[in-house]
Amino acid sequence: MRFGDSPINSEYMTATLDFVACHNMTYVRKYNLIKGLKAGGVFLLNTSWDLEHLSKNLPSEMKRYIAENNIRFYTIDAMKIAHETGMERRINTIMQVAFFKLAHVMPFDEAYEILKKDAQKYAKKSPTIVEQNLKAMALALNGLHEVIVPESWAETTENVIEAVTKETARKKYVFEIVNKTNAFEGDELSVQTLVDNGMTFGDEPLGTTASEKRGIALEVPEWNAQACIQCNECSFVCPHAAIRPFLVDEDEWNQAPEGFHVMDYKGSDGLKYRIQVSVEDCTGCGLCVEACPKKGEALKMIPYEGQEKESVNWAFAQTLKTKENPARPGTIVASQFEKPLFEFSGACSGCGETPYIKLLTQMFGDRMMISNATGCSAIYGGTQATPYTTNEQEQGPAWSNSLFEDNAEYGYGMWLASQTRRQKLAAEVLEALPEMSDDLQNLAKDWVEHLEDSEGTRARAEKMKGMLASEHFNSPKLDAIYKQKDQFVKPTQWIFGGDGWAYDIGFGGLDHIVASGADVNILVMDNEVYANTGGQVSKATPASAIAQFAAGGKSSTKKDLGAMLMTYGEVYVAQIASGANMMQTIRAFDEAEKFKGPSVIIAYTPCISHGLYGGILLALDEAKEAVNSGYWQLYRYNPLLEDLGKNPMILDFKKPDFGKVRDFLLTQSRFGNLLKVDAEHAENLYDKAAKDSRKRFMRYARLSGDLDKFLEREAKALAKKNADLGISTETNLKKERKTRPVDPEREARRAARKAERAAKK
Amino acid sequence: MRFGDSPINSEYMTATLDFVACHNMTYVRKYNLIKGLKAGGVFLLNTSWDLEHLSKNLPSEMKRYIAENNIRFYTIDAMKIAHETGMERRINTIMQVAFFKLAHVMPFDEAYEILKKDAQKYAKKSPTIVEQNLKAMALALNGLHEVIVPESWAETTENVIEAVTKETARKKYVFEIVNKTNAFEGDELSVQTLVDNGMTFGDEPLGTTASEKRGIALEVPEWNAQACIQCNECSFVCPHAAIRPFLVDEDEWNQAPEGFHVMDYKGSDGLKYRIQVSVEDCTGCGLCVEACPKKGEALKMIPYEGQEKESVNWAFAQTLKTKENPARPGTIVASQFEKPLFEFSGACSGCGETPYIKLLTQMFGDRMMISNATGCSAIYGGTQATPYTTNEQEQGPAWSNSLFEDNAEYGYGMWLASQTRRQKLAAEVLEALPEMSDDLQNLAKDWVEHLEDSEGTRARAEKMKGMLASEHFNSPKLDAIYKQKDQFVKPTQWIFGGDGWAYDIGFGGLDHIVASGADVNILVMDNEVYANTGGQVSKATPASAIAQFAAGGKSSTKKDLGAMLMTYGEVYVAQIASGANMMQTIRAFDEAEKFKGPSVIIAYTPCISHGLYGGILLALDEAKEAVNSGYWQLYRYNPLLEDLGKNPMILDFKKPDFGKVRDFLLTQSRFGNLLKVDAEHAENLYDKAAKDSRKRFMRYARLSGDLDKFLEREAKALAKKNADLGISTETNLKKERKTRPVDPEREARRAARKAERAAKK
Ligand code: SF4
Ligand code: SF4
Ligand code: SF4
Ligand code: SF4
Ligand code: SF4
Ligand code: SF4
Structure with a gap:
C-alpha cells in the first residue's frame, strides 16, 4: 500500500518500505519479508513467540537486518486475542488496529474512531459481533509488544534456518525454479537456468507442489484414533489432499516414529489404520472436521503450533507400501485408500473445485489425459509448481492448457491423436499375431478386442507388457510393438473447465465436440x-x-x-x-x-x-x-x-x-x-x-417419469396447508392418479412388444 | 476449360480461346462473349434464331468480330430438341455432343461412344431416360447448323442493340458499377468511380437488382385470367419475386397497354385483378406453376421467346397506385398484395431461402433492420446489386453483413444502438410534453407507452410526424424531436443466416444473444x-x-x-x-x-x-x-x-x-x-x-402434451397391421388410455386452483 498527499495512479511494486506486517508467521521462513524495509522502519509480526523463540526461529538473515537497520520490531498474538474474544480465526480487525497504531498514516485517535464506527455495521446482523470486534480492538492495543532487539542479532550467523522446502525437495527444478518464483524472485532467473531445467518445450515435472510445504494453516486438524469410525470422509472432502487414511502392516508399524498412533483396520485382519494430516500442506479450511461424522471427537481443529511433529509422521506415511485396496470397490471408503494424483494445489483454502479433480485422479489418474480451460483450475493446475503427480509406478495425468475458447477442441485433439496411435498399434498387433507364442496370441487378441474398454485395461496392459518383455527379442515386429508399451493402457480423456468456459466462451466448441461423438469426458466445475x-x-x-x-x-x-x-x-x-x-x-x-x-x-x-x-x-x-x-x-x-x-x-x-x-x-x-x-x-x-x-x-x-409423483406431492402439500388453515379441500386428485400407468411411453412399448410377440407366433 | 498433353495444374482465367459456346441466348446482349476468341475459332450458340433474326438481334460488335476474324459460327436449337425427345428443359447432353463435334479435343467417334455408354447410367432408374438421351444425341448431330456469315456483318454499325439494362436503369450506380461488374469488367473500375458513387463508407443504394433484368429464363409462366382463382400462391412461392398479383382501378385500366388482361377482383367491387410476370426477372424455375391449384390452366410454362412483350406490362404494373390491402390480414392472399422489399436476387433459380426473406419484407420490410451471416444469403443479399428495395415512401430494410462467427452479436449491436436512441428520444418526448398542444400530448403519451410495440407502430409514427410537422416550430425541444422522426416507428431487428452459421460457427454467439433476452428475431434458413x-x-x-x-x-x-x-x-x-x-x-x-x-x-x-x-x-x-x-x-x-x-x-x-x-x-x-x-x-x-x-x-x-395420443396411434397402427396379417392382438391399450387425464400438469394446476379458491372462501 502506498500513501501520499496527492492521488497515486501508477502501479508498481514497492521497493523501499516504511512498514511491513506479517499476519502469518510461517512466512518468515519462506520469504525475504523485510527486504527493502527502510532503516528505522517498522516490522510487525503476528506470533505467539517470545524473545527466546524469536531468537531461535527467525532466519539469521532477518535478525541481522533488523539489528543492523534499527528496525522497530513489534509482535502481537492476534490468534490468541481472536480466540479470547470469540472471533475464532478472524484476525483482520486486530491487525488493522495494530497497523494504524504503528504506521502513522493518519492520527491514530481519528483512525480508531473510524474503526469503531465501522464495527457497527454488524449491528443489524448481531450485536454480539459488534461487541466482539470492539473488545478485540481494545485487546489489540494492549497486546502490541515492542521487541527489544538483542545486539547479538547483528552478528548472528549460527542457527541458519533452512527453507522448509529444502529439506524435502528432491528435484533441481524445485530449488532452481519453484522456490525462486515462489519467493517473488522469478525475474532473476537466467535463460540458461530455464534451459537447464528442460523448460524449452513448455513442460514441467509433475508433483512439485509436494515440495512446497507452504505451511499456511493457522489451525490444522488433529485425529483421535479412539473415536474414528474409519469412514474416510474427511479425506474425501479435503480440497488439498492434506488428510488421508493410511494402512500399515506389522513390519511397518514396528518402524513407525513415536506418536504415529494407529487403530486396527476394521475391514481386514492384520492391517492398522491411521488418518494422517500433512500439517504443512493443510490450509486450515476445516472442511475435514465439518465432514467428520464424529466431529470434535475423532477430528478437531487445533493450532498449528505444536503440530509440526506431524510432518515427520506424514513423511513416514509416504514410505508405506501401497496395499491392495481392501474396501468394496466404488465406495467412498475405497476411493480414499487410493493416492490422489493431484495434491496440494494453490487453490483457495476450502475451494470447491479441487475435491472433484482430486477424486478423479484417485479413480483414473494413472491413465488420465487432461485438457484444461483457462480459469482457476488452469492457474492452480499448472502455474509454476504442479499439483498433478504420479503413483509408485510413475504413472500420472498428462495435463495441458490451451485457450479459454478452444479447450474442448484442444482436448478433442489430444483424444484424436491417442486414438490414431492406438488404432495403428492394434493393426500392428494383429499383423504380428503369427510371430507370437500361443499365450501371447490369446492375450493380444483379447487386448485388441478390448482396445477401447476402460474396465480391466490396466491389467490387460500389464500382462501384455509382461509377456512381451520376454518375447520381443524374437522379431522386429514384436519389438516395435513393445516399444509402444505406453500405449497399451487405454487413456481416459478429460476436459476440465469452469462455467465461464463451458456456458459462455467455450460453449460453441463444447457443443461441437459433444456432437462429434468423441469418447471424451467433460467436467464443468460450476x-x-x-x-x-x-x-x-x-x-x-x-x-x-x-x-x-x-x-x-x-x-x-x-x-x-x-x-x-x-x-x-x-x-x-x-x-x-x-x-x-x-x-x-x-x-x-x-x-x-x-x-x-x-x-x-x-x-x-x-x-x-x-x-x-x-x-x-x-x-x-x-x-x-x-x-x-x-x-x-x-x-x-x-x-x-x-x-x-x-x-x-x-x-x-x-x-x-x-x-x-x-x-x-x-x-x-x-x-x-x-x-x-x-x-x-x-x-x-x-x-x-x-x-x-x-x-x-x-x-x-x-x-x-417423476413429474406426476412430484405434482401429486405438491398438490398434497397445498391441501395439507389449507387443511391446517381450516379449509376443507375436496380433491380427488390422488384417486385419479392411482389409476394412471406411471410411464405412458413404457406402456406403449410394452403393448408394442406384446403385439410383436403375438405376430411371431 | 483447358486441354493439354500434360496435366494443367495452375488456375487462371483464359484470355485466348479456341471455342466458345453460349447455352443461354439472352447472354449475347449482356456479355462480350467472344472477346478473346482466336481468329478461325468456333462460336456455338443455342438459339432458335435463323440468319434473319441473328442479323437483327446480335450486337453489331459481335457480328463485326465474327466477320473480321473468320469465326466459324454454329447454331443449334437445343430447347426444341429437348422438348421433342421428352427431356423437358435439360439441354446439357445435347450441348455436349455439339461441343465434341466442333471442338476436336478428341476424335469425335471415340467421344460419342463414351457419351452413349454414359447414358446407360440412367438404365437403373428408367430405360425411357436412356432412350431419350440417345435420341437427343442423334438429333443434336443433325441439328448443328453452320451459319454462313454475310460479308455485310464486317461493316455493320447500324442496329446497335443497347444492353437491356440500359433502357430501365435509373441510377448512375447501376450503369457505372453494377453493369460493369456483371460484365466481368469490375477490375477496370477506377477508384474515382467508386468515390463518385459514394462507396467509401461501404454502403450501396437499395433496389439495384431491379435494373439488372437478367432475362435468364428459357421458359416463363403464362397467366390465364379465365382459370385463375386469385389464391396468390404462385406469388407466395416465387423465390425471385417475379410474379405478383396487381390490383387495377377503372382509371388505370383505361390506360393499360394492349394485352394487359385482367379479371374482376373477387374480394372487392370495382377493382380488377391481374397476375403479372416479370419475364426478364423470372429465372424459369417453374415453382409458381407447381404451386398453382389450377396448374396448367391458370398458369403454365411457355418459352421465353414471344413473351418479351410482358416486360411492357410489368413496367406498367409498376406504375399502379398502391391500394389499401383488400384481403383479410394474416392470410396468404393478403401477404402477396404487399410489395416485396426483396426482389430479383441472384440466388439459384428455385432457391428455398429467398421465399422466406421475401415474405418477411412483405410483412415488416418498411421497418426492418437485418444483420446477415456469411453464406448464400450474404452473397445474393449484398454483393454488387442489391435485392433489398424500398416501397413508395422510400422505406425499406437496412441490411448489413459482418462475419460468419459474430452475426448474432452484430445484430444484437444494431438492436442495442436503436434501443438506446429511441429510449433517449422517449425521455425527450416526455420532457417536452408541456410544450405540446393537448392533442399532440395525448398522441405523444400514447407513443411513449407503446414505444416497444410492433402493432400499430406505423400509424402512431405517422400521426406523430403529421402533428409535429405543424407544431415543431413552436419550441426548440419539439424541433429536436421532429428531427428524429426516423426513430418514431419501432424497428424490427432480424438476424439472418444459414445452418452453418446458426448450428456451427456462430452458435456460441447465437446462444449468447438468445440468453441476453434481447428483442431480436433470428431466422435460420436450414x-x-x-x-x-x-x-x-x-x-x-x-x-x-x-x-x-x-x-x-x-x-x-x-x-x-x-x-x-x-x-x-x-x-x-x-x-x-x-x-x-x-x-x-x-x-x-x-x-x-x-x-x-x-x-x-x-x-x-x-x-x-x-x-x-x-x-x-x-x-x-x-x-x-x-x-x-x-x-x-x-x-x-x-x-x-x-x-x-x-x-x-x-x-x-x-x-x-x-x-x-x-x-x-x-x-x-x-x-x-x-x-x-x-x-x-x-x-x-x-x-x-x-x-x-x-x-x-x-x-x-x-x-x-401430444405424446399419449401419438403413442396410441402408433400402437393402433401396429395392431391393425397385425390384424391385417391375420394375427389377433389382444390389447386393452385403448381402454387404458381413455381413463387417463390428458395433461397431468394441467390437472394438477386445476386442483391447485380449486384448493386456492376454496382457501379464499
Ligand atoms: S483443514 Fe482443510 S486443508 Fe486441512 S486437512 Fe482439513 S480439509 Fe484438508
Ligand atoms: S471423517 Fe472422522 S470418523 Fe471418518 S475417517 Fe475421518 S476422522 Fe474418522
Ligand atoms: S473456484 Fe477459484 S476462486 Fe473459487 S475457491 Fe476455488 S480457486 Fe478460489
Ligand atoms: S418460374 Fe420461378 S422465377 Fe419465374 S415467376 Fe415462376 S416461380 Fe418465379
Ligand atoms: S396460383 Fe394459380 S390460381 Fe392462384 S393466383 Fe396464381 S395463377 Fe391464380
Ligand atoms: S440456399 Fe444457396 S445454394 Fe441453395 S439454392 Fe439457395 S442460393 Fe442456391
Whole structure:
C-alpha cells in the first residue's frame, strides 16, 4: 500500500518500505519479508513467540537486518486475542488496529474512531459481533509488544534456518525454479537456468507442489484414533489432499516414529489404520472436521503450533507400501485408500473445485489425459509448481492448457491423436499375431478386442507388457510393438473447465465436440461466476446473484447446459454436488468414464466468491442446502439405459423443498447483499430464482417419469396447508392418479412388444 | 476449360480461346462473349434464331468480330430438341455432343461412344431416360447448323442493340458499377468511380437488382385470367419475386397497354385483378406453376421467346397506385398484395431461402433492420446489386453483413444502438410534453407507452410526424424531436443466416444473444449443409446425408437447435417449412415479430445442393414430404401462452408417417447416391434417419402434451397391421388410455386452483 498527499495512479511494486506486517508467521521462513524495509522502519509480526523463540526461529538473515537497520520490531498474538474474544480465526480487525497504531498514516485517535464506527455495521446482523470486534480492538492495543532487539542479532550467523522446502525437495527444478518464483524472485532467473531445467518445450515435472510445504494453516486438524469410525470422509472432502487414511502392516508399524498412533483396520485382519494430516500442506479450511461424522471427537481443529511433529509422521506415511485396496470397490471408503494424483494445489483454502479433480485422479489418474480451460483450475493446475503427480509406478495425468475458447477442441485433439496411435498399434498387433507364442496370441487378441474398454485395461496392459518383455527379442515386429508399451493402457480423456468456459466462451466448441461423438469426458466445475478473472456474470449465474455486469442482481435465468446437451441423445450428462452426495459423484464419474461417447458432468462448486457469511467452512452445507432446496438438481442421464429399454434419465434427489431456496440464498453475500440495497427488488429476484429452480426440476422430472409423483406431492402439500388453515379441500386428485400407468411411453412399448410377440407366433 | 498433353495444374482465367459456346441466348446482349476468341475459332450458340433474326438481334460488335476474324459460327436449337425427345428443359447432353463435334479435343467417334455408354447410367432408374438421351444425341448431330456469315456483318454499325439494362436503369450506380461488374469488367473500375458513387463508407443504394433484368429464363409462366382463382400462391412461392398479383382501378385500366388482361377482383367491387410476370426477372424455375391449384390452366410454362412483350406490362404494373390491402390480414392472399422489399436476387433459380426473406419484407420490410451471416444469403443479399428495395415512401430494410462467427452479436449491436436512441428520444418526448398542444400530448403519451410495440407502430409514427410537422416550430425541444422522426416507428431487428452459421460457427454467439433476452428475431434458413462454401457437413446435416467430410453419409444425428434454445424458457422458437404450410409460416413470423424477447425461427430450405432427382421444380414437394414423413417437424413454442396458463408448445403437424422417411430421402441425390455405393450401409443410415426423426417428434410431442395420443396411434397402427396379417392382438391399450387425464400438469394446476379458491372462501 502506498500513501501520499496527492492521488497515486501508477502501479508498481514497492521497493523501499516504511512498514511491513506479517499476519502469518510461517512466512518468515519462506520469504525475504523485510527486504527493502527502510532503516528505522517498522516490522510487525503476528506470533505467539517470545524473545527466546524469536531468537531461535527467525532466519539469521532477518535478525541481522533488523539489528543492523534499527528496525522497530513489534509482535502481537492476534490468534490468541481472536480466540479470547470469540472471533475464532478472524484476525483482520486486530491487525488493522495494530497497523494504524504503528504506521502513522493518519492520527491514530481519528483512525480508531473510524474503526469503531465501522464495527457497527454488524449491528443489524448481531450485536454480539459488534461487541466482539470492539473488545478485540481494545485487546489489540494492549497486546502490541515492542521487541527489544538483542545486539547479538547483528552478528548472528549460527542457527541458519533452512527453507522448509529444502529439506524435502528432491528435484533441481524445485530449488532452481519453484522456490525462486515462489519467493517473488522469478525475474532473476537466467535463460540458461530455464534451459537447464528442460523448460524449452513448455513442460514441467509433475508433483512439485509436494515440495512446497507452504505451511499456511493457522489451525490444522488433529485425529483421535479412539473415536474414528474409519469412514474416510474427511479425506474425501479435503480440497488439498492434506488428510488421508493410511494402512500399515506389522513390519511397518514396528518402524513407525513415536506418536504415529494407529487403530486396527476394521475391514481386514492384520492391517492398522491411521488418518494422517500433512500439517504443512493443510490450509486450515476445516472442511475435514465439518465432514467428520464424529466431529470434535475423532477430528478437531487445533493450532498449528505444536503440530509440526506431524510432518515427520506424514513423511513416514509416504514410505508405506501401497496395499491392495481392501474396501468394496466404488465406495467412498475405497476411493480414499487410493493416492490422489493431484495434491496440494494453490487453490483457495476450502475451494470447491479441487475435491472433484482430486477424486478423479484417485479413480483414473494413472491413465488420465487432461485438457484444461483457462480459469482457476488452469492457474492452480499448472502455474509454476504442479499439483498433478504420479503413483509408485510413475504413472500420472498428462495435463495441458490451451485457450479459454478452444479447450474442448484442444482436448478433442489430444483424444484424436491417442486414438490414431492406438488404432495403428492394434493393426500392428494383429499383423504380428503369427510371430507370437500361443499365450501371447490369446492375450493380444483379447487386448485388441478390448482396445477401447476402460474396465480391466490396466491389467490387460500389464500382462501384455509382461509377456512381451520376454518375447520381443524374437522379431522386429514384436519389438516395435513393445516399444509402444505406453500405449497399451487405454487413456481416459478429460476436459476440465469452469462455467465461464463451458456456458459462455467455450460453449460453441463444447457443443461441437459433444456432437462429434468423441469418447471424451467433460467436467464443468460450476461456481456460477467468472471467479478467476474478477467475478463477472456468466450464463451459469442464477437469477438474483450479484456479479460484475449484474450489480443489481442478475435478472435472467441460469442457462440449463445439461438439458441442452441431452438433446443430442447419445451423450452422458450428469449434475452432481459432492458436498451433498458423495456416492452420486463417484457413480457419475464412473459411468461417465465408461460411456463410449461424450460425457458431460456439471459439478456444483462452492467458492470463496459466493461469500458464505459463515465462512468457507460451510461449503459442505452450501452444497447440501443447494440440493435440499432444489436450487441444484442431482441427476444422471445415461443413454446406455435406453438401449436396455429403461428410462435414461435418473433423478438422484426427488424431494426438493423450493420454499427453502430463499434461506439458501441468504447464507451467501452474492445473493444476500442485494437485500440490504433494495429489499423489494431482492425479494422479487429471490422469488424468480426459486421459480427457476422449480422449472428446471420439472423439466428433469418430466424426462425421468417423476413429474406426476412430484405434482401429486405438491398438490398434497397445498391441501395439507389449507387443511391446517381450516379449509376443507375436496380433491380427488390422488384417486385419479392411482389409476394412471406411471410411464405412458413404457406402456406403449410394452403393448408394442406384446403385439410383436403375438405376430411371431 | 483447358486441354493439354500434360496435366494443367495452375488456375487462371483464359484470355485466348479456341471455342466458345453460349447455352443461354439472352447472354449475347449482356456479355462480350467472344472477346478473346482466336481468329478461325468456333462460336456455338443455342438459339432458335435463323440468319434473319441473328442479323437483327446480335450486337453489331459481335457480328463485326465474327466477320473480321473468320469465326466459324454454329447454331443449334437445343430447347426444341429437348422438348421433342421428352427431356423437358435439360439441354446439357445435347450441348455436349455439339461441343465434341466442333471442338476436336478428341476424335469425335471415340467421344460419342463414351457419351452413349454414359447414358446407360440412367438404365437403373428408367430405360425411357436412356432412350431419350440417345435420341437427343442423334438429333443434336443433325441439328448443328453452320451459319454462313454475310460479308455485310464486317461493316455493320447500324442496329446497335443497347444492353437491356440500359433502357430501365435509373441510377448512375447501376450503369457505372453494377453493369460493369456483371460484365466481368469490375477490375477496370477506377477508384474515382467508386468515390463518385459514394462507396467509401461501404454502403450501396437499395433496389439495384431491379435494373439488372437478367432475362435468364428459357421458359416463363403464362397467366390465364379465365382459370385463375386469385389464391396468390404462385406469388407466395416465387423465390425471385417475379410474379405478383396487381390490383387495377377503372382509371388505370383505361390506360393499360394492349394485352394487359385482367379479371374482376373477387374480394372487392370495382377493382380488377391481374397476375403479372416479370419475364426478364423470372429465372424459369417453374415453382409458381407447381404451386398453382389450377396448374396448367391458370398458369403454365411457355418459352421465353414471344413473351418479351410482358416486360411492357410489368413496367406498367409498376406504375399502379398502391391500394389499401383488400384481403383479410394474416392470410396468404393478403401477404402477396404487399410489395416485396426483396426482389430479383441472384440466388439459384428455385432457391428455398429467398421465399422466406421475401415474405418477411412483405410483412415488416418498411421497418426492418437485418444483420446477415456469411453464406448464400450474404452473397445474393449484398454483393454488387442489391435485392433489398424500398416501397413508395422510400422505406425499406437496412441490411448489413459482418462475419460468419459474430452475426448474432452484430445484430444484437444494431438492436442495442436503436434501443438506446429511441429510449433517449422517449425521455425527450416526455420532457417536452408541456410544450405540446393537448392533442399532440395525448398522441405523444400514447407513443411513449407503446414505444416497444410492433402493432400499430406505423400509424402512431405517422400521426406523430403529421402533428409535429405543424407544431415543431413552436419550441426548440419539439424541433429536436421532429428531427428524429426516423426513430418514431419501432424497428424490427432480424438476424439472418444459414445452418452453418446458426448450428456451427456462430452458435456460441447465437446462444449468447438468445440468453441476453434481447428483442431480436433470428431466422435460420436450414438447408442442412454449407451450400455456399462447397457443401461441407454441418451439425444440421441429418444422418445418412452425403457431404464434404461425410463422404460415406453422415453417421450422427442432426442437432436439435430448437429444443436446445427452448430450454431458456423465455424465447419464441418455431420450426417452419413454407412449401409445406404457408399459413404456419405467416403465423410464426407474426408471433416471432410481436414477441418482446428473442425469437428463433428454423426454416426448412430446399436447395440445389439437395440434388432433387426431379429437379428444383420439386422443391415444394420436397418440403411437403419432409413434413408428411416426420423428417421435418412443424411447431411453434410461444412463452406468451404459458403466461395465459396454456401449454407454450404447439405441434402444427401431428400425423407424421415415419415409414415414409426413406421414400423422402430417395428423392434426393444427397441421400440417394449412397444407395448406389453401399446399399446395406445406406439402409442402416436411412433407418437411423427415420429413428432420429421419430425421436425428435416424440421430444416435441412430450412437451406439447401430444405424446399419449401419438403413442396410441402408433400402437393402433401396429395392431391393425397385425390384424391385417391375420394375427389377433389382444390389447386393452385403448381402454387404458381413455381413463387417463390428458395433461397431468394441467390437472394438477386445476386442483391447485380449486384448493386456492376454496382457501379464499
Ligand atoms: S483443514 Fe482443510 S486443508 Fe486441512 S486437512 Fe482439513 S480439509 Fe484438508
Ligand atoms: S471423517 Fe472422522 S470418523 Fe471418518 S475417517 Fe475421518 S476422522 Fe474418522
Ligand atoms: S476462486 Fe473459487 S473456484 Fe477459484 S480457486 Fe478460489 S475457491 Fe476455488
Ligand atoms: S418460374 Fe420461378 S422465377 Fe419465374 S415467376 Fe415462376 S416461380 Fe418465379
Ligand atoms: S396460383 Fe394459380 S390460381 Fe392462384 S393466383 Fe396464381 S395463377 Fe391464380
Ligand atoms: S445454394 Fe441453395 S440456399 Fe444457396 S442460393 Fe442456391 S439454392 Fe439457395
